[in-house]
Amino acid sequence: MEAIQPRHISDEIKGFLKNVDFNTCLTCGTCAGGCPVSGISGELEGWDIRKVLRKLVYGMVDEIVDSKFPWVCTGCGRCIHACPMKIDIVYLMKIMKKLRDRDKVPGILHKGVLKVLETGNNMGIPEKIYMDVLDIVGEELREQPGFEDFNLPIDKDNVDVAFYPNSKEISADSDDMKWYWKIFHAAKANWTIPKDNWEAVDWGIFTANDEASMTLAKRKIDFVKSHNIKRLILPDCGGGSLGARSSIEKWKAKDPSLAIDYLYIYDIFIEYMKEGRIKVDKSKNTKIHTWHDSCKHGREAERMFGQGKYDEPRWLLQQCTDNFVEMHPTRENAFCCGAGGGAWAGPYKEERNYYGRKKAESIKNSGAEVVVVGCSNCRDQILRGLKPKYNLNIEVKYIWEIIAESLIME
Amino acid sequence: MSFELNGVFYQTDKEGYLENPENWNKEVAEYMASTVDTELTPEHWQVIEILRDYYQEYGYPPQVKVIVKTMQKRFGTEKGNYKYFYQLFPKGPYLQAYKIAGVSNPCKWM
Numbered sequence: 001m002e003a004i005q006p007r008h009i010s011d012e013i014k015g016f017l018k019n020v021d022f023n024t025c026l027t028c029g030t031c032a033g034g035c036p037v038s039g040i041s042g043e044l045e046g047w048d049i050r051k052v053l054r055k056l057v058y059g060m061v062d063e064i065v066d067s068k069f070p071w072v073c074t075g076c077g078r079c080i081h082a083c084p085m086k087i088d089i090v091y092l093m094k095i096m097k098k099l100r101d102r103d104k105v106p107g108i109l110h111k112g113v114l115k116v117l118e119t120g121n122n123m124g125i126p127e128k129i130y131m132d133v134l135d136i137v138g139e140e141l142r143e144q145p146g147f148e149d150f151n152l153p154i155d156k157d158n159v160d161v162a163f164y165p166n167s168k169e170i171s172a173d174s175d176d177m178k179w180y181w182k183i184f185h186a187a188k189a190n191w192t193i194p195k196d197n198w199e200a201v202d203w204g205i206f207t208a209n210d211e212a213s214m215t216l217a218k219r220k221i222d223f224v225k226s227h228n229i230k231r232l233i234l235p236d237c238g239g240g241s242l243g244a245r246s247s248i249e250k251w252k253a254k255d256p257s258l259a260i261d262y263l264y265i266y267d268i269f270i271e272y273m274k275e276g277r278i279k280v281d282k283s284k285n286t287k288i289h290t291w292h293d294s295c296k297h298g299r300e301a302e303r304m305f306g307q308g309k310y311d312e313p314r315w316l317l318q319q320c321t322d323n324f325v326e327m328h329p330t331r332e333n334a335f336c337c338g339a340g341g342g343a344w345a346g347p348y349k350e351e352r353n354y355y356g357r358k359k360a361e362s363i364k365n366s367g368a369e370v371v372v373v374g375c376s377n378c379r380d381q382i383l384r385g386l387k388p389k390y391n392l393n394i395e396v397k398y399i400w401e402i403i404a405e406s407l408i409m410e
Numbered sequence: 411m412s413f414e415l416n417g418v419f420y421q422t423d424k425e426g427y428l429e430n431p432e433n434w435n436k437e438v439a440e441y442m443a444s445t446v447d448t449e450l451t452p453e454h455w456q457v458i459e460i461l462r463d464y465y466q467e468y469g470y471p472p473q474v475k476v477i478v479k480t481m482q483k484r485f486g487t488e489k490g491n492y493k494y495f496y497q498l499f500p501k502g503p504y505l506q507a508y509k510i511a512g513v514s515n516p517c518k519w520m
Contacts, residue, residue, distance in 0.1 A: 126468045129476060136475045174475055 013061055016095045022057050024085040031079035031089060036335060036355045037072055044069060044351070049079055049089060056092070061099070070096035071106050072351045074340030076295040077303055081332060090300070097208035105207050107347035112203045113212045120197035120219075123167040130170055130198065137174050141181060146409035150185050155227065156192035161268060162229045163193055164200035164220070166237060168376060176376075179404035183269060186407050187277040194223050200235035202243030206342025210247075217247030224260045232262040236398075238296030238340060238375040246304065264297065266312035266374065269403060273319055280406040285321035287395075289402075290368035292327070292359070292382065293334040294375035302332060313374050313399055320402045327362040335359045339381030353389045356381060360390035370395045372402060415441055427514050431465060434512030442510045446501060450510070454498055456485065461511035471513040474503040 032038045032048040040047065044067070052064055064070065070093045079089045102110050112122040119125070138152045153159065163184075169177050184191050197219040204212030224232050232248075234241040241264065252259040272278045291314055293299070302308030310331045318324050329335065338356030346352070359382070363371055371394050373379045383396040411422045415437050421429035426445060428434055439458060443450045450458075460480045464472040472480070474495065482490020499506040504515045 124470065126470050128468050129464075129470055129472060132476045132479070133473050136479050171473055174473065 013099065016098070017056075017061075017092075020088060020092050020095075022053065022087075025053055025057070025087055026085060027054070028084065030082045030084060031087075034078045034082040036076075036078075036338065036358045037069075037351075040072070040351065040354055042350065043067075044072065049073075053087075053089070053092075061096075064096050065099045068106065068348060068351070069093075070100075071341075071346055072343070072348055072355070074295070074336050074338060074343050074355060075300070076336035076340050077300045078295075078333075078336065080303065081299055094208045098210075102207075107345065109203055109207050109342050109345060110209075112345065113207055113209055116199050116203065117212060117215060121167045121170070121199040122201065122203060123171055125167055125170055127195070131195075133170050133174050134193075137177055138181075140175075141178050146407075147182065147185055150181065152181070153192045155195045157227045158229075159192045159227070160190040160230050161192075161233050161263075162220075162224055162227070162231070163191055163233045164235055165193060165198060166200040166235065166240070166376065176398070176401075179398060179400045182404040182407060183272070183278060183400060186409060187272040189272070189277075192227065192229065197223065201237045201240035202235070202247075203239075203342065203345070205239045205243035206345070213243045213247045214250065217244050217251060218258075220244060221248060221251060221258050221260050225258075230261060232260055233268055234262050234264050236265050236374060236376055236400075238294040238300075238377065239342065242296040242300060242304070245301075264309055264312065265400065266309055266316060269316055269400065270312060273316070278403070279408040279410075280320050280403060281408050282320060282322055282406070284406045285370075285402060286323060287321075287369040288323050288325055288367060289317060289321050289370045289372055290325050290327050290363070290366045291317055291330075292337065292363075292371050292373045292378055293331060294373070294378050295334075295336045295340050297374060298334065299332045308332060309374075313372075316399055316403065317372055320406050325366050325368055327366045327368070329362065335362055337378045337381045337386065339377045339385065344377040344381055344385075349385075352381065353385050356386045357390065360386045360392060363392055363394060364390070368394065370397055372397055372399050374399050413441060423514075425515070427509055428512040431513050434462070438512055439510050442512065446506050446509055448499075448506060448510065451498075453489075454510070456489070457481065457495070457498060457507060458511045460484075461507060461513060465511070465513045471508055471511070477503065477507070 029050045032050040035049050038048040047069055052069055055063055073093045075090050075093060077090050080086060115124045116122045134152055138150060141147050141150050165177060202213050202216050204216060220232055234244050248262060298308040298310055335358040337359045338352045343352045371382055379396055379398060386392060387394060412419050420433055420438060423429055440450060457477060460477055461471055478490055478492055478495055508515050
């Protein structure tokens, strides 16, 4: 039997790995205990994050980079949250993704990154189709009582907030945009959406392509600056918000003149409610509601920026219903739905649904009839992945869907 | 994957969409329709024509809302509505209409 020999590690990889101190790892396995990947079957059977860390200690970097493990990890951050030594496993998995040759990035993720860099949106939707869809959705909204004078503000100067759609809304789920639009209209908001480079989400963060994330954030900064817009609403997509926010902060550190103000979608709706600009009717929502914490709005935002968005969506939801229950575990301990980190758009459906089983249990145990979310990936995974897979008898709604459908129009 | 029609081979992706939409012709449409249990009528062809027109002009297939709106403009509200569209293509735009029109499905990962 041969002894295990550490593989040769290139200087490039050493450069990446020098930010992670494996000597502090207690090999306690707390990370694996809290990670939904543990216990997985199929190609990754027997793998868990503790074992991955040990392999890396032995220098088996290639084995991890070539495996699907980093792409099954959703970057939910439950491991580092639980780790007594706070080893940055999310960062480590990002490095493993970064080391994958771009032409071997699984599924369509890298293709989407190239498309957004080239065309301004992940799916390469031409301007004509984008504008046609916006026109038609606007026209449909004007047919609803209270919205007869709705006009979609595109590329407006000197407005209060800029808001970005995502390509899923333009290509398929276009009616979903009406909820945002209704709220802005009811609040008499001074807002705009961009005509070019309109993609909200950031697949650079899903493929560990920092350069792409920086480019996408710079486009948003340029749009806000050139139109003299007061604030950017960060994308609802968890990864999109984290990618945009961290890259905007990096640009600001490089050049303070690029600083822009931004806020989360929850914050703007709270403003509208507290200022009395929108009013909602609680009697419309009598079913039992629960809140699903997006990891990137909650735990990961807290770790990276010092505060997670836990209270804000709960406050909003409780303005719309008196029938609210928590899931367990919740807030910073909540389980990921399984779709984060690009897993929803990725090709590993079985692994994604396995990952989400813990969330499905939390949902079932809560007794809720309506699961409310604030991230489009979480929504799709819970509605189209977990609900059929685990026979969940639930409705899945966006928080802005509930607000929009409960609006009292004056 | 591929299929053969009149001695010509056509490549498809793993979900059965025509690999190269430029190779599309009416025989291909008939063949694709047979793979999704559809017998093409003149009404189907009106929708397929819109899909092809859009694709030729913009290099991208139109979203279902755009198809319905264009149907409304060309043939009036009787044919320009969702109910009519889904009667023709009950499996939906992506699984049925796009496939028959030989355009790739940009939404297959959604």
